Amino acid sequence: MDQLFQSAQPAPQAIQADPAHPCPVCAAESRRLFCKHGYWIRGCQSCEHRFAELRPDPSHVATVYDDCYFQGGGAGYPNYLAEAALLRRQGRRYAKLLTRYMQPGRLLDVGAAAGLILQGFCDYGWDGEGLEPNPKxxxxxxxxxxxxxxxxxxxxxxxxxxxxxxxxxxxxHFFDLQQAFQVASAQTLPGGFWLIETWNRDSLTARLLSKNWHEYSPPSVLHWFSPSGLQELAAQHGCELVAQGRPAKWINAAHAKSLLRYKLRHLPLRRFWSLLLALIPDSLNLPYPAEDLVWMLFQKPAA
Ligand SMILES: [Zn+2]
Known part of the structure; x- marks a missing residue:
């Protein structure tokens, strides 16, 4: 399986800054807030949506989500497939949650990666398809x-x-937010649903950590949503909020350790932390304190 993942590190410089920066959610003016990893994070003057100052570009997807994203550690995954069982279980948990709102039917999982979450949905009777930028x-x-x-x-x-x-x-991660939601809306049958899980910019964790919040990691991450911003975006494309909550999330120790090493790399005593982390077995599953994650369920009105 290792032979699947061999490629060069992406070159973020390939993505150019855009000279004009209207908010991708509400089109109001925005301003620069702070710089992270060499990219400006902008804030909308009206709805407060935050986004990276990058020109929307279809090549962004292939550049950022190459094989390194799924096996290179850093802001991505140390080895996505090592979390196979956890991801399948995550799919099952969501599928079970959705039984309160709908019967299984045709499903499109966007950003399906290796299909593991999708597999969890299929376990619950969904007829699933996936869409994934990484060909491998x-x-x-x-x-x-x-x-x-x-x-x-x-x-x-x-x-x-x-x-x-x-x-x-x-x-x-959408490089063209409006286009992505327009396609999602066109592909949703009347009465159909969207399940969105994302990081919550309004969470206590995000507010306390401010610009040091781990999710401010452009260029792989381009948008930082609040639940109200996401609700506004969904409403623009004809979908209404049905329910929302916080996901229960588990990650394996190898993934947690990789994220921590990435975050600790500039701190003093780096070697000490590294040795300490090495004591934790990679195969251990850990609960992720997901206070800064949110899931939201939207519905398109029946015709
Ligand atoms: Zn806005």
């Missing part, structure tokens, strides 16, 4: 899990109508 991940899902996962991004997708579109940890 999509290939893995098709070959190893016999799932229908296509290579591509939502902005350029054309499908045949779904009862549910899931966007789990995906919306902050």
């Amino acid at each position: 991940m999509a290939e893995f899902a098709c070959r190893e899990l016999a799932l229908n996962v296509r290579t591509g991004s939502l902005e350029g997708f054309s499908g045949s109508g779904y009862d549910l579109i899931t966007m789990i940890q995906v919306v902050p």
